[in-house]
Amino acid sequence: MRHENPNTSQSLGADLRTLRKARGMTLQALADALGKSVGWLSQVERDKSEPSVSDLRAIGAALDVPISMLFGQSPAPVEEQGYVVRKGARRPIGSRVAGLVEELLSPDLTDDFEMVHSVFEPHSEVKETVIRPTQEVGYVISGKLDLWIGGRYFTIHPGDSFRIRGEPHRWMNPHDEPCVAIWVIAPPVY
Template sequence: MPPRISQSNDASPADAQPREDAIGGQIRELRKARGLTLQEVADAAGISVGYLSQIERNQSKLPIGVLKRISTALGVQINWFFHGSDVPADEKDIIVRANNRRRLTFTALGIEEELLSPNLSGPLEMLMSTIDPGADSGDYSHEGVEAGLVISGTLDLWVSGQFFRLNAGDSFSFKSTEVHRCANSGEEPTKVVWVITPPQY
């Protein structure tokens, strides 16, 4: 899966106002999934650890400007926190509708990711990557285990120096601690569904 790199947050909902009761938990969930401490995120966002802790516990107001800085520190666009506000109560934390997926675009890498699992608080995450022709994730590794299924296109995959070319319908699994890399040397976008545990988004 593509490496976890930070993105700038140029796009934001025009008139949206953050709902502190919904956003605090999302911030904590995403921070933990990325393996970041309160101190690291607070420093990157230019706020105090105490203030960030209050935000995560929904005990403090969250101005849109502060949310933008926290979003940048967590490597997501601000609209990440506004998805799912209209999810029916009986679907919350269970269902993700196709038109309500959270997205990350790594423009420099030519990779877009869509979160398919309802949240990052469970034992695993599921996402779909769209890898443009010529895109390459570069080498990386992290804790955990991951598996994937190529939905369309061709995926070039390296795991601990071994090279594999996978086509639509092929699947794979490996320990994420092994150095790995994915790329698309084909002429059409490649779509891959990934399952990672623990969540690394």
Template structure:
């Protein structure tokens, strides 16, 4: 598919909201937040494209909420904007009790990425340690190619099955299996099995908290 200028556009990502998630949490619109961050840094779409390696057409679709970015695309955008993933989570209205070291179950924001949703567990004070649950539907994955950024990762499969690739090796993980690997090690994951998967995912600080 081509746009009005004749540029080849990348295929649309899967439709939003397919990944499993608890009903109590709320999803965040991505496009407007990415556009706001880009403009705050006085970057054009072309400049963001050069920084991130993502085509102008795909960036435009993401900003207009026409397409949902894969994990790889969102990670590249985060790094290009020098922004942590947590900035894309919708702020939840404060209750009567506001403790910055606590994240209440009903106050977990969710970021929807098509067949993959990220549910934030980290408390507001945990700026350099990110805890989340990945809800991975059938067909879900981290996207094409391997991810790599300066933060150690670990976690455990809570439900279902995934295949985790770390460097040149793959592991088939089932509920109860845990994992950990070092900073900047190329990695990827994909859903396997019949039921949706849930993965407890930890991102530990190394330098800047760039995340999955």
């Protein structure tokens, strides 16, 4: 009988499989990186085995995601699981290092895309150019965001949207108020 851990998502295995595949890793490659067997990893991905916290740290490092991404959201009523994510139950993702606070709006990572709520703090920026094998669409709800996409510069205002197709990009919020945006990213990268 499997012991249920209230701190892990019921979709942890599916999320891990999606993240692994989005990075082009085989079961064998990830198992090797973790120093584990393919059988163990397969059981984790099928939610037949529960990884320890140290295993989750190693998985997060191997997949380049914060460990918080591997913990489930707050418990939801059974009828809402996999369908609804309440405001207080969003999973934090990414890193606050550059002044960016992100939360997963999607119930899990099992779709062909993920939806993210992003808050770009005032006077923050990512200094390094980012290139991901994704298609991304963003919509600014409030504040302003300066974007460089494929060598072009844009200031995005509330109500504006933008698209990034695997192009080099970076962002900056040199303004005095936070910028709040919604991003849809395919395939999921967090």
